[in-house]
Amino acid sequence: xxxxxxxxxxxxxxxxxxxxxxxxxxxxxxxxxxxxxxxxxxxxxxxxxxxxxxxxxxxxxxxxxxxxxxxxxxxxxxxxxxxxxxxxxxxxxxxxxxxxxxxxxxxxxxxxxxxxxxxxxxxxxxxxxxxxxxxxxxxxxxxxxxxxxxxxxxxxxxxxxxxxxxxxxxxxxxxxxxxxxxxxxxxxxxxxxxxxxxxxxxxxxxxxxxxxxxxxxxxxxxxxxxxxxxxxxxxxxxxxxxxxxxxxxxxxxxxxxxxxxxxxxxxxxxxxxxxxxxxxxxxxxxxxxxxxxxxxxxxxxxxxxxxxxxxxxxxxxxxxxxxxxxxxxxxxxxxxxxxxxxxxxxxxxxxxxxxxxxxxxxxxxxxxxxxxxxxxxxxxxxxxxxxxxxxxxxxxxxxxxxxxxxxxxxxxxxxxxxxxxxxxxxxxxxxxxxxxxxxxxxxxxxxxxxxxxxxxxxxxxxxxxxxxxxxxxxxxxxxxxxxxxxxxxxxxxxxxxxxxxxxxxxxxxxxxxxxxxxxxxxxxxxxxxxxxxxxxxxxxxxxxxxxxxxxxxxxxxxxxxxxxxxxxxxxxxxxx
Amino acid sequence: xxxxxxxxxxxxxxxxxxxxxxxxxxxxxxxxxxxxxxxxxxxxxxxxxxxxxxxxxxxxxxxxxxxxxxxxxxxxxxxxxxxxxxxxxxxxxxxxxxxxxxxxxxxxxxxxxxxxxxxxxxxxxxxxxxxxxxxxxxxxxxxxxxxxxxxxxxxxxxxxxxxxxxxxxxxxxxxxxxxxxxxxxxxxxxxxxxxxxxxxxxxxxxxxxxxxxxxxxxxxxxxxxxxxxxxxxxxxxxxxxxxxxxxxxxxxxxxxxxxxxxxxxxxxxxxxxxxxxxxxxxxxxxxxxxxxxxxxxxxxxxxxxxxxxxxxxxxxxxxxxxxxxxxxxxxxxxxxxxxxxxxxxxxxxxxxxxxxxxxx
Numbered sequence: 001x002x003x004x005x006x007x008x009x010x011x012x013x014x015x016x017x018x019x020x021x022x023x024x025x026x027x028x029x030x031x032x033x034x035x036x037x038x039x040x041x042x043x044x045x046x047x048x049x050x051x052x053x054x055x056x057x058x059x060x061x062x063x064x065x066x067x068x069x070x071x072x073x074x075x076x077x078x079x080x081x082x083x084x085x086x087x088x089x090x091x092x093x094x095x096x097x098x099x100x101x102x103x104x105x106x107x108x109x110x111x112x113x114x115x116x117x118x119x120x121x122x123x124x125x126x127x128x129x130x131x132x133x134x135x136x137x138x139x140x141x142x143x144x145x146x147x148x149x150x151x152x153x154x155x156x157x158x159x160x161x162x163x164x165x166x167x168x169x170x171x172x173x174x175x176x177x178x179x180x181x182x183x184x185x186x187x188x189x190x191x192x193x194x195x196x197x198x199x200x201x202x203x204x205x206x207x208x209x210x211x212x213x214x215x216x217x218x219x220x221x222x223x224x225x226x227x228x229x230x231x232x233x234x235x236x237x238x239x240x241x242x243x244x245x246x247x248x249x250x251x252x253x254x255x256x257x258x259x260x261x262x263x264x265x266x267x268x269x270x271x272x273x274x275x276x277x278x279x280x281x282x283x284x285x286x287x288x289x290x291x292x293x294x295x296x297x298x299x300x301x302x303x304x305x306x307x308x309x310x311x312x313x314x315x316x317x318x319x320x321x322x323x324x325x326x327x328x329x330x331x332x333x334x335x336x337x338x339x340x341x342x343x344x345x346x347x348x349x350x351x352x353x354x355x356x357x358x359x360x361x362x363x364x365x366x367x368x369x370x371x372x373x374x375x376x377x378x379x380x381x382x383x384x385x386x387x388x389x390x391x392x393x394x395x396x397x398x399x400x401x402x403x404x405x406x407x408x409x410x411x412x413x414x415x416x417x418x419x420x421x422x423x424x425x426x427x428x429x430x431x432x433x434x435x436x437x438x439x440x441x442x443x444x445x446x447x448x449x450x451x452x453x454x455x456x457x458x459x460x461x462x463x464x465x466x467x468x469x470x471x472x473x474x475x476x477x478x479x480x481x482x483x484x485x486x487x488x489x490x491x492x493x494x495x496x497x498x499x500x501x502x503x504x505x506x507x508x509x510x511x512x513x514x515x516x517x518x519x520x521x522x523x524x525x526x527x528x529x530x531x532x533x534x535x536x537x538x539x540x541x542x543x544x545x546x547x548x549x550x551x552x553x554x555x556x557x558x559x560x561x562x563x564x565x566x567x568x569x570x571x572x573x574x575x576x
Numbered sequence: 577x578x579x580x581x582x583x584x585x586x587x588x589x590x591x592x593x594x595x596x597x598x599x600x601x602x603x604x605x606x607x608x609x610x611x612x613x614x615x616x617x618x619x620x621x622x623x624x625x626x627x628x629x630x631x632x633x634x635x636x637x638x639x640x641x642x643x644x645x646x647x648x649x650x651x652x653x654x655x656x657x658x659x660x661x662x663x664x665x666x667x668x669x670x671x672x673x674x675x676x677x678x679x680x681x682x683x684x685x686x687x688x689x690x691x692x693x694x695x696x697x698x699x700x701x702x703x704x705x706x707x708x709x710x711x712x713x714x715x716x717x718x719x720x721x722x723x724x725x726x727x728x729x730x731x732x733x734x735x736x737x738x739x740x741x742x743x744x745x746x747x748x749x750x751x752x753x754x755x756x757x758x759x760x761x762x763x764x765x766x767x768x769x770x771x772x773x774x775x776x777x778x779x780x781x782x783x784x785x786x787x788x789x790x791x792x793x794x795x796x797x798x799x800x801x802x803x804x805x806x807x808x809x810x811x812x813x814x815x816x817x818x819x820x821x822x823x824x825x826x827x828x829x830x831x832x833x834x835x836x837x838x839x840x841x842x843x844x845x846x847x848x849x850x851x852x853x854x855x856x857x858x859x860x861x862x863x864x865x866x867x868x869x870x871x872x873x874x875x876x877x878x879x880x881x882x883x884x885x886x887x888x889x890x891x892x893x894x895x896x897x898x899x900x901x902x903x904x905x906x907x908x909x910x911x912x913x914x915x916x917x918x919x920x921x922x923x924x925x926x927x928x929x930x931x932x933x934x935x936x
Contacts, residue, residue, distance in 0.1 A: 002873050003865045008702040010865065012745050013877060017861050020880075023888050024854045028847070030895050034805040035843035042805020 053120055053222075054208055055182045057152055058201025061228035063166055063191060066265075066463050067574065069237040071166050072156050072192065078133045079123040079151035082110065087145040098136075098143055099125055109282060122183065126281060127153045154185070154279050158237075160272035161244055164300040165235060165264075165399065165461055167192035168275035185279065190300075190399045191233060191461055201228035234263035234463040236574055242567055243268040246560045250547035251295050252528075253302035253440040256564060258575070259448035259533060259542045261465035262457030264397075265575060266564070267441070269305070273297040303402040306437040307546060310514030311365045311553070312531045313432030315450055315484045317373055318358055320385035322480040324377035331355050334368035338427075345371055345427050348513070362487030363495030365511065367431050374430035379421060382429065383409045388474045389456070391438060395445045396458040396471065405442055408435035432514060444544035447531040449474060450488070451508075451539035453481045489536050497530070499558050505569045507534040509561070511553030525549050530557035534565055540575050541568055582929040585859040589907070589922050591852050593621060595837070596908035602815045603828040603836040604910070613829060613910055620912035624919030631923030635931060639924065640871050643687065643694035647715070650687040653680035654722040661726075669726045681731040682913035684719045686920055688735055689878045691715050692742045693871035703747040712743050727773075730903040734885060741881030742874055796826050800835040800894040811842030829910040831902045835894040850891070857884045863929045872928040879921045 003010045034042065063072040080099060087095075087110075096106040106124060113122040124146075133148050140147065154169050156162065167190020176186050182203040187193035204225030243254040247270045256266040271293075277286045290298060299305065322328075336352035337344045347353065347367040353360075361369035374382065387393070392407030408429060410421035428434030438446075445459050454474035488508035491497040496511040509532020517524055528550025533542040543564055550556030568575060600617060604610035631639065653671065657680050661668040671678045695711055704712065716739030723732040748756075768777070803817060803825055817839035825832045838846050857880050864876035883906050890905035892898035904911055906918045 002867050002869050006702055008747055009745065009873065012747065013861060013865055013873075016741070016744075016877070016881070017858065020854070020857055020861070020884055023884070023892075024850060026897070027850060027888070027891055027895075030892070030897055031804065031838065031843055031846045031850075034801060034895055035807050035838065035846065036809055039805050039808035039843070042802050043808055045802045046806035 054149065054206045056204035056206050056221075056225045057150065058184075058203045058225040059152065059227040060154060060169070060201060061199040061230045063199070064230065064232045065235045065237045065240075066232060067237050070157060071162050071233070071235075072154060074152040075155045076130070077126070077151055077153035078128045078130070079149050080125040080128065080133075080136065081121040081147050081149045082124045083121045083145050083147070084110065084113070091145065095143060095146065098139070099146075101125070112281075120183070121147070121149075123149070123151065123281065126151060156275045159274045159276065160297075161240060161268075162190075162235070163272045163275045163297075164190060164269045164302065165233070165267050166190050166275070167399065168278045170279055171281055188278070189275075189401070191231065193400050194398050195231055195462070199228045199231060202226040232463045233461045234258075234265060235267065235461065236265045238571075239266040239564065239567055239574075240268060242266075242563055243560070244270065244272070246563050247547065250550055250556060251301070252545070252547040252550065253300075253305060254546075254560065254564070255302050255440050255444035255459070255544045257444050257448060257457075257459050257542055259451040259455075259457070259539045262448070262459050262469045263463065263465065264459050264461050265541065267302050267461070269299070269301040271295045271297040300399075300401060301546075302440045303397055303399065304439065305546075306403055306405050306439055307527055307529075308434070308436055308514040308516055309432040309438040309443060310512035310527065310529050311367075311432055312443060312447075312510045312512035312529045312544075313436065313438075314362055314365065314370055314430075315488055315510055316386055316389060316391075316446065317370050317382065317430050318362060318484050318487065319450075319476060319480055320382045321358070321373040321377055322483060323385055323476055324381040326358065326373065326376070328358050328483040328486075331357055332361070332369045332372040334366050336368070338368050338371045340371070340375070340423050340427060343424060345424070358483065359487035359490055362484065362510065363490035363493075365491075365496050370430040371427045374426040375423065379410060379426045379429065382426070383407060385474075385476075389446045389449055390442060390471070391436075391446070395439075395441055397441055398458075398460045398462055402441070403439055405439050406435060406437040432512060440544045440546050443529070443531050443546070444542055447509075447533055447544060448539075448542035450481060450484060451533040451542050453478050485536060488532070492532075496554060497532070497558055499554065500532070500562055500565060503562065503565055503569055505534050505565055506536040507532055507565055508536045508539075509533070511558060513552045526551055528556040529553050530561045532561060532565075534568065540572075580930050580932075582859070582863065582926055585856065585863070585922070585926060585929070588852050588855045588859065589919075592849075592856060592907040595849055595852065596833075596905075597621070598814070599833055599837040599840070599908055600829060600910055602817070602840060603833050605815065607829050610829075616912065617910055617915070620915050621919075623912075624916040627916060628919035628923030631920045632926045632930070634927075636872060636875060636924050636927040637869075637931070640690055640694045640697060643690035647687040647691040650680065650684045651718060651722070653678075654684060654719060656680075658722065658725055669723075669728050669731070679911070679913040681719075681723050681726070681728060681735075682911070682917045684723070685735055685738065685882060686917050688716060688719055688739060689742075689875060689882075689921070692739065692878065693874045696746060696874065697869070697871045699746075699870060703749060704743065704752075708746070709743070709748065709752065712739065712746075715739070716743075730889075730901045733901065734882060734903060737885045738878050738882040741885075742878045745874065745877050796832075797894075797896050800825055800832055801896055803835040804838040804895055807839040807842040807845075809843050811838075811840050811845055814840055816840060827902075830904050831890065831909070832894055833908045833910075834891050834905050837908070838894070853883075853887050857887070860925050863925055863932075866932050867928050868932045868934060872931070875921075876925045876928050879925050882921070883918070 003013060059074065062070055065071055092106060093103050096103045109124045137148060156166065168188055169185040169192050170188045172180060172186045184200065184203055186200065187196035192199065202225065205222040206219055207222055208219045239256060243266045247254060247268060251270055254266060254268045257264045273290055277283055333355045334347055334353035336350045337346045353364055353366045356364065356366055356369050386407055392404055394402045394404055413419065413421050425434055429436050441459055449456055454476055456471040456473060458469045458471050460469055485508055488510055491509055492500045492507045497509050500507050509530060512529030514527040514529060515524055516527060525548060528547045530545045530553055533539040543561055545557040545560045547556040601614050604613040607613060657671050658668060662670045662672055664670055669679055669681055671680060692712065692715060695715065716736065720732045720736050806812065817836055825835055828836050837849060860876050860880035864873045864880065867873040867876055886903050886906050889898050889901060889903045904914055
């Protein structure tokens with residue numbers, strides 16, 4: 001052997017051997033000390049888990065109306081958090097009692113967080129006031145698993161008034177949660193949803209050390225919270241209030257917007273709901289109840305209600321007619337009805353309107369005149385113009401959930417029903433009935449486009465203007481717009497909307513009464529419509545009003561519109 | 577000849593592998609893709625056993641003849657990894673070779689070992705002369721330097737210590753030791769002030785008093801101490817360690833794997849593991865004493881030094897005895913390049929024992 005004949009190596013190897021022995025003995029004693037001598041206290045430390053990760057809530061941006069009202073804000077509130085890594089099931093009953101919950105309820109609440117890592121504490125009770133937490137704070141020593149955290153609660157001071165526009169926040173879905181790092185709430189509807197990335201801040205993180213009696217020893221900031229940005233939206237608080245009040249008991253919607261830049265001054269859908277109750281995690285029952293409430297208050301009728309537009313569609317038909325060769329002097333005679341294909345299509349005036357020009361037909365809302373326009377130009381000349389104005393397409397309004405409505409074409413009918421397009425379908429479409437469906441925001445948007453001679457704007461709630469909010473331009477001659485606007489002006493000066501003539505404001509508009517079948521009983525109901533704009537020259541507002549079961553356009557929609565125009569007349573400055 | 581295969585060493589290595597796989601199968605459960613980690617490690621172990629067998633069957637003296645070639649290839653790989661390598665945890669230490677990834681710094685340990693043996697295979701002195709010292713320093717220094725560039729502090733220190741162990745075994749004059757001491761102090765002082773990254777300084781600093789900063793740098797040490805301590809005498813049971821389950825331990829499948837073991841099997845388990853690991857090292861030391869020639873002695877001794885260093889750091893770090901440098905525990909930690917290297921080294925040491933009476 002080599003080392004036997006070389007004693008120098010042998011001693012060096014022995015030296016190393018001694019080092020190894022020494023180190024292993026040290027390790028042995030160290031592990032013995034940690035695991036046997038101090039094992040019990042480390043075991044305690046592990047079970048009580050002395051380190052916690054705490055979320056420092058970021059502030060979600062405040063939402064203001066254009067006139068400075070706070071529409072969404074925060075109020076100080078506290079959450080009771082459960083630290084599930086130290087929580088043991090046998091303690092469930094005692095903790096539930098302490099918190100004033102049933103054991104089943106607490107178990108359900110804990111179960112919601114199955115996918116959240118155990119070391120992250122989760123809220124089991126939320127929205128407590130300072131006086132409510134005081135007794136809990138006093139007894140926290142007995143309940144080391146729970147602690148109290150400041151958790152500002154989103155509040156909507158005006159309740160239902162802005163529910164459909166501002167929206168509300170709530171628990172993220174599994175998909176939404178992927179972009180979050182903390183247990184944050186996200187926008188679920190309206191502005192809160194569409195501008196969630198701007199409004200929502202980024203929560204911070206803090207690690208804290210607590211001792212075995214739940215007293216906090218040390219703390220360290222891991223990540224600073226970043227607050228969300230505030231937003232101002234273009235809604236006018238008093239106008240919104242006025243529209244809601246005057247819509248009253250009716251189900252329906254009001255949309256007021258600027259034909260200059262697309263900003264929305266009022267958007268109301270009735271009935272409405274209180275968004276404040278939807279932001280809570282543990283109020284599922286109320287939410288379920290809301291979903292089955294008569295009238296479906298969660299539905300935003302202004303952008304999701306698809307209605308036949310009735311006579312408010314006639315100005316568009318007139319534009320299509322002018323485009324297809326008719327002139328302002330083209331006359332048709334109304335005898336109270338028109339027979340086509342062995343069927344009589346009626347005018348609302350059974351005596352008949354006699355001979356009418358295009359403008360007169362708009363003013364008196366003569367069905368027979370527009371039946372004749374339909375027969376003359378045909379559906380193939382009508383629907384492309386309607387499509388250019390955005391019928392059957394989303395307006396692109398900056399809140400989610402908008403519906404498209406429906407623009408029927410022969411091809412569509414064949415595809416959907418398997419039957420061909422009949423001349424009668426054209427006639428029905430010409431008076432805004434049949435398959436045609438529009439949302440109130442579309443009606444307001446089309447009215448605005450007529451008012452501004454064909455510029456298609458994207459209706460929006462965010463208070464900004466510019467090219468971004470222009471969709472395009474309808475390619476029709478200015479004189480055609482002038483003709484149709486003259487007809488709409490005549491509606492107010494001497495036609496179906498004469499009730500609006502006394503305001504001292506040059507208003508143009510169009511009334512509408514549409515029939516639709518709704519609900520399980522398939523009962524026919526009348527929709528009361530009004531669309532209009534003012535002033536006729538260089539318009540500043542365009543509106544659409546619809547009231548379900550509101551009778552004729554003149555019965556319900558026109559008086560509501562009258563209040564809105566009156567407000568506009570008295571507060572012109574606010575609309576600048 | 578009868579009794580020439582060293583069953584004791586073979587047996588304790590197999591036992592260590594079994595303990596290691598058991599712990600890994602618990603630790604991997606908390607890591608992303610844990611299932612595949614376990615099956616992959618099993619494949620690596622099989623490859624390692626096969627290569628170790630080959631290393632054993634082919635006489636270690638044959639391997640030494642190839643040392644310069646193997647060493648050159650390894651240095652090329654280290655340069656390649658600096659250029660084409662992929663970065664994991666901030667160091668560029670992996671080569672993508674299509675089907676699998678290689679961490680060249682692990683096999684480099686093996687080639688440095690063989691290279692030292694090759695350098696002194698005909699050396700008859702019991703002390704290194706100046707020329708030999710320069711040669712050894714170069715053989716050790718080049719890979720250490722290249723690995724520091726990655727930068728992989730842990731592996732570089734492993735090779736440095738193994739090489740230093742070899743140089744110590746071969747012997748130097750007392751005044752050369754003194755010279756080295758002064759040099760190292762100066763280099764250490766210089767690099768502390770000019771070369772070390774702040775996080776490396778932090779690690780060394782908190783080593784002295786981790787408890788003063790429980791939420792920052794000392795966090796991992798405290799958490800692993802809690803894990804080890806809470807194991808108490810008998811452990812919390814296989815797959816029942818709360819510290820590792822709740823992800824308080826960083827890298828539970830590599831650097832902190834012994835904390836998982838200590839938490840789940842307690843002091844009793846730790847004693848068993850320490851005895852097994854101690855037996856591996858002491859048996860290798862014995863074999864180095866029994867080696868027929870100088871290269872055989874170097875191979876067995878340096879392997880013992882390498883394993884000892886990694887074991888001491890990895891088990892000492894988690895209980896706050898040594899700074900957290902991120903060195904894997906041989907036979908326990910996940911990692912293909914590592915386990916294959918250790919098993920080939922074991923094969924070589926077994927070959928040294930097998931050929932202990934044999935002339936070339």
